[in-house]
Amino acid sequence: MEVQHLLSGFCSTPMVQNPKTQFFARLPSSSSTASTYFGQSHKWVSFKACPCNSQRALSRIECRSSTERSGVIASSDSEDLGNGIRRKKLAVFVSGGGSNFRSIHEACIRGSIHGDIVVLVTNKQGCGGADYARDKGLPVVLFPKTKKEPDGISPIDLVAVLRGLEVDFVLLAGYLQLIPVELIQAYPRSIVNIHPSLLPAFGGKGNYGMRVHKAVIASGARYTGPTIHFVDEHYDTGRILAQRVVPVHANDTAEELAARVLREEHRLYVEVIAALCEERIFWREDGVPIIRSKENPNEYS
Ligand SMILES: Nc1nc2c(c(=O)[nH]1)N[C@@H](CN(C=O)c1ccc(C(=O)N[C@@H](CCC(=O)O)C(=O)O)cc1)CN2
Ligand SMILES: NCC(=O)N[C@@H]1O[C@H](COP(=O)([O-])[O-])[C@@H](O)[C@H]1O
Numbered sequence: 001m002e003v004q005h006l007l008s009g010f011c012s013t014p015m016v017q018n019p020k021t022q023f024f025a026r027l028p029s030s031s032s033t034a035s036t037y038f039g040q041s042h043k044w045v046s047f048k049a050c051p052c053n054s055q056r057a058l059s060r061i062e063c064r065s066s067t068e069r070s071g072v073i074a075s076s077d078s079e080d081l082g083n084g085i086r087r088k089k090l091a092v093f094v095s096g097g098g099s100n101f102r103s104i105h106e107a108c109i110r111g112s113i114h115g116d117i118v119v120l121v122t123n124k125q126g127c128g129g130a131d132y133a134r135d136k137g138l139p140v141v142l143f144p145k146t147k148k149e150p151d152g153i154s155p156i157d158l159v160a161v162l163r164g165l166e167v168d169f170v171l172l173a174g175y176l177q178l179i180p181v182e183l184i185q186a187y188p189r190s191i192v193n194i195h196p197s198l199l200p201a202f203g204g205k206g207n208y209g210m211r212v213h214k215a216v217i218a219s220g221a222r223y224t225g226p227t228i229h230f231v232d233e234h235y236d237t238g239r240i241l242a243q244r245v246v247p248v249h250a251n252d253t254a255e256e257l258a259a260r261v262l263r264e265e266h267r268l269y270v271e272v273i274a275a276l277c278e279e280r281i282f283w284r285e286d287g288v289p290i291i292r293s294k295e296n297p298n299e300y301s
Helices: 099-110 128-135 155-164 181-186 210-219 254-277
Strands: 032-038 043-049 064-066 088-094 115-122 140-142 169-172 191-195 227-230 240-243 281-283 289-291
Touching (some): 128 140
Parallel strands (some): 088 169, 169 191
Antiparallel strands (some): 191 227, 227 240, 281 289
16 A cells, blocks of 8 residues: 655645655644545544643654554554553664564564554665565654755654554664653653674664674674663663573674574564563663563562
C-alpha cells in the first residue's frame, strides 16, 4: 500500500508527493490541526499541537484515529495477553537497509512481539528501511530537517507525531543521527538502541556499521556481539539492557563478522522488544535494567 501524506490546513499547497519519491509529515507551525492521510487504508490520524508563548507546548494532543483497521496495523489495539497487558505501539528509526526493522515487523505479524509498528522514522527517505515501510503500508516520517532533507520535521513536531500515534516505545535500528533531548525527555526509559559491539567497547561518535566490525578485528578481540541499551543524550552511553556474545574468527573479514553479529542482533532485538511489550523489564536499585524470563518468572537476566 502506497502511503501519501495529504497535509491540509497550514501548508500553502497540499503536500501530495509521488509515493515512490517522497513522503513525510510536516506539522503545523501554528495552532491548527494537521490531518495526515495514510494511503488506501484511509487511516486519518489527526492531532493538534497547541502553541503557547514563544514555544509550542505539547499541552494536550488530541488523537482521533478514525480508521477501519487495515491489515497493516493489528485490528485489536486493545488486545491484551489475557493478563491485562495492553498491546504496545512501536516507532522504529532507521537510516539504512533496515534488516532489524524487517525482523521486528515480521515478529509483530507472527505474534512473537505483543505490539505493532505504527510508524517508521528515517533521516534518509530513500533508504531500504523506508522502502520496506512503504511496501507494507506503514507511515514514514522524515526526521530531522537537514540541508539534504529539507522536508524533515523538527524535534518538537516529531514528539507531537509520536504522541499523536500513541507510541509506547521508540526502537532505534541502524539510525545514525543523534536523538534529541526533546524526544529523550518525552519518552523516559522508552527508547532503546541496538549497537553491534559489546558496549562500552567500540561505541560512541564515529562508531557505527562496518566501522565497528573493522575496529573489533583490528583490535584482536576474540569476542564481540550486539548490545541493546536505553538511549540517553549521548551516543551509546545509556543503561545496558541486553548483550549476546559472538566469537571473532582469526580469519574473519569485516563482512563475515558483520553477518554473524547481525544474525544475533535479529534474535536478541526481537527477544528484548517482546520483553518490553510484555512489561517484563525491571529496574534494579542501582539503576540497571533487567529482564524477567518469560518461562520462569523467578529468573532475570
Ligand atoms: N541520543 C542518542 N542518539 C543515538 C544513540 C544514542 O545512544 N543516544 N545511538 C545511535 C546509534 N549509534 C550507535 O549505536 C550511533 C549512530 C551514529 C553515530 C555517529 O557517529 N554518527 C555520525 C553521523 C553518521 C551519518 O550520518 O552517516 C555523527 O554523528 O557524526 C554513532 C553511534 C543513534 N542515535
Ligand atoms: N551504532 C549504530 C549501529 O552501528 N547500528 C548498526 O547498524 C546496523 C543496521 O543494520 P540494519 O539496517 O540491517 O538493521 C546494525 O548492525 C546495527 O547494530
